[in-house]
Amino acid sequence: EPEVTQTPSHQVTQMGQEVILRCVPISNHLYFYWYRQILGQKVEFLVSFYNNEISEKSEIFDDQFSVERPDGSNFTLKIRSTKLEDSAMYFCASSEALGRNTGELFFGEGSRLTVL
Amino acid sequence: GNSVTQMEGPVTLSEEAFLTINCTYTATGYPSLFWYVQYPGEGLQLLLKATKADDKGSNKGFEATYRKETTSFHLEKGSVQVSDSAVYFCALSDTTGGSYIPTFGRGTSLIVHP
Numbered sequence: 253e254p255e256v257t258q259t260p261s262h263q264v265t266q267m268g269q270e271v272i273l274r275c276v277p278i279s280n281h282l283y284f285y286w287y288r289q290i291l292g293q294k295v296e297f298l299v300s301f302y303n304n305e306i307s308e309k310s311e312i313f314d315d316q317f318s319v320e321r322p323d324g325s326n327f328t329l330k331i332r333s334t335k336l337e338d339s340a341m342y343f344c345a346s347s348e349a350l351g352r353n354t355g356e357l358f359f360g361e362g363s364r365l366t367v368l
Numbered sequence: 369g370n371s372v373t374q375m376e377g378p379v380t381l382s383e384e385a386f387l388t389i390n391c392t393y394t395a396t397g398y399p400s401l402f403w404y405v406q407y408p409g410e411g412l413q414l415l416l417k418a419t420k421a422d423d424k425g426s427n428k429g430f431e432a433t434y435r436k437e438t439t440s441f442h443l444e445k446g447s448v449q450v451s452d453s454a455v456y457f458c459a460l461s462d463t464t465g466g467s468y469i470p471t472f473g474r475g476t477s478l479i480v481h482p
């Protein structure tokens with residue numbers, strides 16, 4: 253069964269360092285997403301991506317964040333200069349379509365980021 | 369704005385017990401509602417959904433009914449199994465403003481003991 257894969261599963265970094273989280277969405281999916289969950293809090297939407305550009309982003313997704321689809325299979329989230337409050341589980345997801353009656357996103361296992 | 373509120377966990381039950389996980393929502397439009405489940409070591413996966421009032425979503429013995437009057441979508445199962453131990457996320461997708469991006473709750477951990 254096709255699945256979304258994420259790497260690394262866990263990354264520990266020092267504050268101020270750049271981090272890249274990688275995702276391989278399901279191959280025939282067109283929409284890609286990043287969400288994050290700070291421990292004990294809600295799963296928060298960060299950004300969606302379609303047709304090689306950002307289609308929507310939340311207030312959390314500021315200039316420190318960027319996304320890229322560099323080679324037609326990977327979908328990456330970059331955090332330029334990490335802060336302590338960036339420590340969270342980051343989930344990548346993909347979907348075939350975007351619509352009221354779909355809503356089905358396929359998620360990866362998550363990448364846990366710990367900023368020290 | 370849109371939001372989802374779930375009961376805090378963990379919910380700890382014995383096998384064959386009845387399960388309810390409460391979920392209420394706030395939405396400016398007329399949302400579709402979802403339950404996702406995350407088993408240990410896996411990603412979130414769609415468990416069930418309902419797209420209009422009074423619809424009942426069901427899958428794997430789990431059910432949830434879209435209650436517009438109480439803005440709720442509580443998850444229920446009559447007899448839980450150890451294999452149901454997971455984190456359950458309530459979510460909504462609202463078209464207001466043209467966005468279908470799902471909004472999630474914080475998740476409720478379910479632990480089922482033999």
